[in-house]
Amino acid sequence: MNEFYGRNRQEKDGWPLKAILYCRISSVAQAKKGDGLASQETRCREYAAYKGYDVVKTVFDRAQSGGLLDRPGIKELLQFLKREKHAEQYVVVFDDISRLARDIRIHLDLRDAIFATGARIDCPSVEFRQDSDGLYVEGMQALGAEYFRRKNAEQTKHRMRARAMNGYWPFHAPPGYKFKKVAGHGNLLVRDEPMASIIQEGLEGFASGRIETQGELKRFLESRPDFMAGRKNRELRYEDVIRFLTRPHYAGYIEKPEWGVSLRKGHHKGLIALEQYDLIQTRIRDAAKAPARKDINTDFPLRGFVVCGDCGKPLTACWSKSKTGKKHPYYLCFNKTCDSHRKSIPRDRLEADFETLLKHLTPSERTFQIARAMFKQAWDMRLAQAKQATTALKSEIVKRDRQIEQLLDRIVDATSTASISAYERRVAKLERDKLLTSEKLAQKPGPQRPFDEMFELACEFLSSPWNIWERGPINGRRMVLKLAFAERPAYDRNQGFRTPKTTLPFKLLGDIHMGKCEMAETVGFEPTIRGSAYTPLAGERLQPLGHVSGSPRYARAPSTMQDIDR
Numbered sequence: 001m002n003e004f005y006g007r008n009r010q011e012k013d014g015w016p017l018k019a020i021l022y023c024r025i026s027s028v029a030q031a032k033k034g035d036g037l038a039s040q041e042t043r044c045r046e047y048a049a050y051k052g053y054d055v056v057k058t059v060f061d062r063a064q065s066g067g068l069l070d071r072p073g074i075k076e077l078l079q080f081l082k083r084e085k086h087a088e089q090y091v092v093v094f095d096d097i098s099r100l101a102r103d104i105r106i107h108l109d110l111r112d113a114i115f116a117t118g119a120r121i122d123c124p125s126v127e128f129r130q131d132s133d134g135l136y137v138e139g140m141q142a143l144g145a146e147y148f149r150r151k152n153a154e155q156t157k158h159r160m161r162a163r164a165m166n167g168y169w170p171f172h173a174p175p176g177y178k179f180k181k182v183a184g185h186g187n188l189l190v191r192d193e194p195m196a197s198i199i200q201e202g203l204e205g206f207a208s209g210r211i212e213t214q215g216e217l218k219r220f221l222e223s224r225p226d227f228m229a230g231r232k233n234r235e236l237r238y239e240d241v242i243r244f245l246t247r248p249h250y251a252g253y254i255e256k257p258e259w260g261v262s263l264r265k266g267h268h269k270g271l272i273a274l275e276q277y278d279l280i281q282t283r284i285r286d287a288a289k290a291p292a293r294k295d296i297n298t299d300f301p302l303r304g305f306v307v308c309g310d311c312g313k314p315l316t317a318c319w320s321k322s323k324t325g326k327k328h329p330y331y332l333c334f335n336k337t338c339d340s341h342r343k344s345i346p347r348d349r350l351e352a353d354f355e356t357l358l359k360h361l362t363p364s365e366r367t368f369q370i371a372r373a374m375f376k377q378a379w380d381m382r383l384a385q386a387k388q389a390t391t392a393l394k395s396e397i398v399k400r401d402r403q404i405e406q407l408l409d410r411i412v413d414a415t416s417t418a419s420i421s422a423y424e425r426r427v428a429k430l431e432r433d434k435l436l437t438s439e440k441l442a443q444k445p446g447p448q449r450p451f452d453e454m455f456e457l458a459c460e461f462l463s464s465p466w467n468i469w470e471r472g473p474i475n476g477r478r479m480v481l482k483l484a485f486a487e488r489p490a491y492d493r494n495q496g497f498r499t500p501k502t503t504l505p506f507k508l509l510g511d512i513h514m515g516k517c518e519m520a521e522t523v524g525f526e527p528t529i530r531g532s533a534y535t536p537l538a539g540e541r542l543q544p545l546g547h548v549s550g551s552p553r554y555a556r557a558p559s560t561m562q563d564i565d566r
Contacts, residue, residue: 019053020119021045022077022094024061037062040095047124048093056090066102067149069109081117088118097126097141102149107142157259164254164261169268174249175199176271189249189268194226200271203250206283207276210479214241220475245284251277253435263432274436299329300347301477302354306331309492311338320344331491345493353496354489358466361484361506393437400434 023040037060048055057080061073081087092114094100100121101107114121121128126141128134160170169189173179176199178192191197202220205211211220218241221227248255248263252270255263300317307314313335319327329347333340404427411423469480489500 017052017054018090019044019048019051019055019093019122020077020080020090021048021055021058022061022073022092022100023058024064024066024071024073024094024099026063026065028063040099043095043124044093047122051122053091053093066098066100066145067106069106074110078113078117081114081119084117086118090119092119092121094121094123095125097123097138098145098148101142102145104139104143104146107145161256161259161261164256164259165264167254167264167267169249169254169266174247175244177249177268185267189266191269191271196271198224198227199244199250203244203272203280204276206245207272207279210482212482214238214245217241217245223475242284245280248277253277262428263435265435265438278436298474300331301474302331302351302481305478305481305488306350306354306491307488308333308335308338308340309490309495309498310340311335312490313338314488315345315491317347340493343493345491350491353491355466355469357489357497357500358469358480358484361465361502396437397434400430400437404430404434 021041021044023037023044025036041058045055059073059077059080061071064071064073077092081090084090097107100123101110111121126138128138163170168185168187173189173192176192176196177189179187180190182188182190198221202211202217205220206214206217211217218236218238221241221244222236244250249266249268250271251274252266252268253263253274254266255261299319302315303317304314311333313333315331316334317329317331320330321327330344331347331350332342332344335341407423407427407430411420411427414420414423465480465484469477484502484506485500486503487501490498492498
């Protein structure tokens with residue numbers, strides 16, 4: 001034993017007889033996978049037995065950096081020594097000087113704090129003495145522990161940066177992803193269901209405008225039990241929402257600007273397209289809106305959507321208590337300059353009028369057959385355009401590469417720092433445009449599903465938005481409002497709803513249903529004189545009808561009795 005520790009056992013009067021063991025590991029991985037704490041404790045107990053110390057306490061610091069002074073285990077250790085009346089009888093034993101601290105300043109502060117209580121420190125690998133040689137050796141070993149900590153941190157950072165440069169995310173997995181060992185990739189981000197699908201639905205809704213504000217996205221996420229499971233607070237912060245919206249990971253890309261890692265394609269699969277991600281950033285930057293109000297509920301689904309017919313301001317709503325104590329629901333206008341200020345509109349009347357308005361949006365079966373034929377023709381045109389778009393995207397990528405090469409040549413020849421910086425910004429923008437174009441090409445422009453499947457989904461809504469409104473939850477009703485009306489409908493408290501402006505699909509279906517697709521005839525200044533809209537067939541004989549504004553007019557000459565009867 002003497003040979004193992006490199007010193008002889010000595011017994012002197014006044015030496016501490018009680019020992020406190022201190023053990024520390026620096027990472028969570030060591031706590032889960034390793035046996036570092038148990039190994040340190042075993043060695044310290046063996047050394048304490050050799051020195052004749054009576055171990056009275058063991059203190060652990062799990063996943064605590066040696067570069068920190070504020071550690072739970074150290075606090076517990078110092079508080080214990082300060083409470084003891086005879087702290088001079090105690091010695092703090094640790095496995096190695098690096099276990100106490102990995103920073104020279106932290107080491108000296110801890111050493112002084114322990115000595116201030118009257119206790120001492122001891123270690124199997126270092127002999128602590130108060131002479132010049134002992135202090136020198138102790139200081140050099142403490143400085144060496146700091147050096148290895150910093151060197152290890154630098155090497156780890158360099159390896160993580162290199163992995164990020166290669167398109168792999170080396171940090172904690174973002175919500176909606178988890179790490180999985182994949183052959184040829186190592187730890188790779190993969191979808192973590194059902195979290196990934198919930199986040200994907202929220203981001204796609206925000207990009208398309210179906211989820212209009214960050215407040216609506218916040219409430220959407222909070223309404224999903226699977227998303228909120230495991231969270232201490234049952235409410236998201238707006239900082240969390242903006243973090244979801246600005247993470248490029250969800251588009252399949254990664255970046256770490258502070259490490260010099262620009263935006264680049266990751267090896268993991270994104271939840272949304274890069275184009276959708278850019279659209280979200282544009283909406284956050286240029287079209288920020290106030291958070292949606294929290295009082296939009298099932299009691300008043302039209303609050304904030306229907307506007308006053310007199311002033312155009314959104315109607316609010318409330319419950320009003322009568323003299324008998326019974327509550328009655330009303331919509332009303334709170335605009336002080338409006339003629340209808342605080343003049344109540346019964347909820348049942350307004351919502352009944354709105355349901356009647358929705359029912360009128362339901363087209364006939366014949367109209368739907370015509371619309372289907374029109375959509376099928378547009379679908380075929382879209383397929384043809386998709387092939388042309390693929391060729392155009394390939395040409396665009398070649399063009400971007402050529403522009404980047406030209407700018408790089410200019411950077412090499414440039415001597416001005418300002419010019420070089422301008423060229424670099426231009427190259428970065430071209431690289432981003434190239435990534436966006438490459439992603440569009442990888443997505444194979446054009447419809448992603450067959451026509452029958454897509455038309456069936458649209459048909460369910462277009463056939464009767466009133467059915468969705470009647471049986472749907474509050475979120476479904478809000479969706480109907482956004483998809484069916486181009487502008488907020490106006491309601492007059494005396495005359496009811498005014499003619500609303502519907503979205504394009506309903507407008508087209510309404511025009512077909514009302515028979516507005518007829519050809520216009522050429523009519524002169526005199527309303528009684530009409531020109532023929534008939535185009536003669538080959539060999540047909542036309543007879544003159546007269547002149548209008550100097551131009552002759554003709555009609556087909558009757559050739560049979562049936563034509564004459566007509």
